[in-house]
Amino acid sequence: MTGHIQPGGALESQGLRHAHDPTVVRSDDGTYWMFSTDALANSADVPAGVHVRRSQDLVTWEYAGTALDGVPGPAAQWTGAAGLWAPDVVRWTDGSWRMYYSASTFGSRTSAIGLAVAAHPGGPWTDRGLVLKTTQGESGHNAIDAAVSFDRSGDPWLAYGSFFDGIYTLKLDPRTGLAAEDGPGTLLARRPPSVDGAVEGAFILYRPQEDRYVLFLSYDSLFGTYNIRTAVAAEITGPYRDWNGHLLTEAEPEPGAAGTKILGSYGFPGGTRWLAPGHNSVFIDTGLTDTPFSAAGQEEDEYFMVHHVRFAEDPSRHTAHLRRLYFTAGGWPVASPQPFAGRETERLPEPSGVDGSWLVAQMDPLSTEPVSARRMTLASPELPASDGTPSTARVLVNGTEIDAVVFAGQDWAGGRISLCFSGIDAGGTAWFGTREGEL
Incomplete structure (x- = not known):
């Protein structure tokens, strides 16, 4: 299947409203692209497929339609999915772009992760088939929520998984982008049956500054109690431990104790109360100059946590946020309390x-x-x-x-x-x- 970005009228004026499970990349011309779950695909005038938005400043977003013309055949045949979930888009070592998408139905382990490729984030995207698939009643793990990271040697790995048996990582073929080994791979995190194994939305970031890997996870229910947790490891395959040394593959001391919680539901007086932030990715804006983070004329990387969140007064409404992600002197990731509003808002006059x-x-x-x-x-x-x-x-x-x-x-x-x-x-x-x- 090959697909250009397809228009979708119902979302054209919505900005980041309805974006779910978002990821952001920047093309060579400086345009930012957000890819997200087609959260309204059941609506009559919203097409199925990965939703795409674009921006010039990470603040004002224009809906650009959908990548791929619906659910690719192999994924549809395996899962019966009506839409696509949780896309992850990465720049490959050969300069191309790779999109890893998930196909499933709610609560099922008959799931698949597929791969599509393009020369530009705006498409056209060409489907390359399935990377991983699982079956209800046979598989303990679940092939959804793909996120690709590169280890310190530049080799690609796929983190994936959810409720049921937890989060895994699987090595990918650097040439094809397909699985380089049989699944499920290495277990990274798991939660106890007492909370229904509620963990998903994994993302791994390699930090050369500390020469270690940071694992981001979403705990609990996407409908109201989502929260973002972190842990670190010396190797991409783990073991991952939180601030207090809890190993994420072992039973928690008590539900909620493992994984360092860096963002949950919150509100400031007089402001919007935000509910259930979760399923984050990390966008690194690289090689920038003349920003609040760089000395004049020097390049600096800027980190953003990209996630969706609900409105507490009406949890059926949700949107995407970008917020600054920083690292403390001890090397731990922390999130800004305020959604990003533009670089011009990040320096006081004195x-x-x-x-x-x-x-x-x-x-x-x-x-x-x-x-x-x-x-x-x-x-x-x-x-x-x-x-x-x-x-x-x-x-x-x-x-x-x-x-x-x-x-x-x-x-x-x-x-x-x-x-x-x-x-x-x-x-x-x-x-x-x-x-x-x-x-």
Whole structure:
């Protein structure tokens, strides 16, 4: 099957609304492309297939239609799927683009991961068949939620899996992009039957700065209790351990205790309450100059967490968020409390004091309840003032010491640019917040 981007009128004015399981890439001409689950494919005027959006600034997104003309034949025949789920798009070593898509039906292990290729993210995309397939009643693992990563040697690996038997990784053939070994591969993470094995949406990031791999996972239910967890390993095949040393392939001490929770449901006073953030990917904008993150004329990589989230007042409505992803002095990933609003919102006109009153949310790993940010006092003996340039620093929040990053971002509730922080305390709990008051 070959497909150009196909138009779809019902989503043309929706921006990032309805985007589910998103991933973002940048083409050589500087255009950003988002690929996502066709969450409205059952609607009469929304075609089945991977939904595609494009942007010039990562803020304003235009719906561009669907890649692939429906569900490719081999995937449709194997699974009976009406649409495609959770696409992952990567630049291959030969310069081409590879899309790994999932086909299944809700709650079934009769699933498949397929591969399509293109010379450009805008297509046309050509289907190359199935990479992996599983069968209800025969397979313990589930062939959905594909995410491709490259190890420190540049070799490709497929992370996949979900509820049932957990998350696996499988080596891919560097030439074809198909499986280089028989499945299921190596187990990376699993959750206990007491929570229905609720883990999915894996993504692996190699960090040369620490020479280790970061595994991102979504725990619990996509309908209301999703939250994003992390763990790290010396090798792409694991074993992965969280901040507190819990091994993700072993039974949790108690549900919710394993995996370092860096983003859950939350809200700031006067702002939108966001519910069930999950199924994230990581987009690295590489080789940029003259940004808030780089010295003049020098290149710098920028990290974004890309995920979907629901509106707490109406969980049937959902959208996609991009938010900055930072790394603390200890090398742990932390997420911005504010969705990305453009690079022009990330530098204060003049340095401002860090000490003072902040609105802060604490991500309790044992709770799935939405967190309401509350007023706390922050102090930083290492960073008395900041203009918003991202800086690692030890901060004290109501006396609790946190390994943090301080930076500037758009305070959506306050309608202003503000200092923000995000970090991890000594017990492995994530905190983030936004400075109160006018700056």
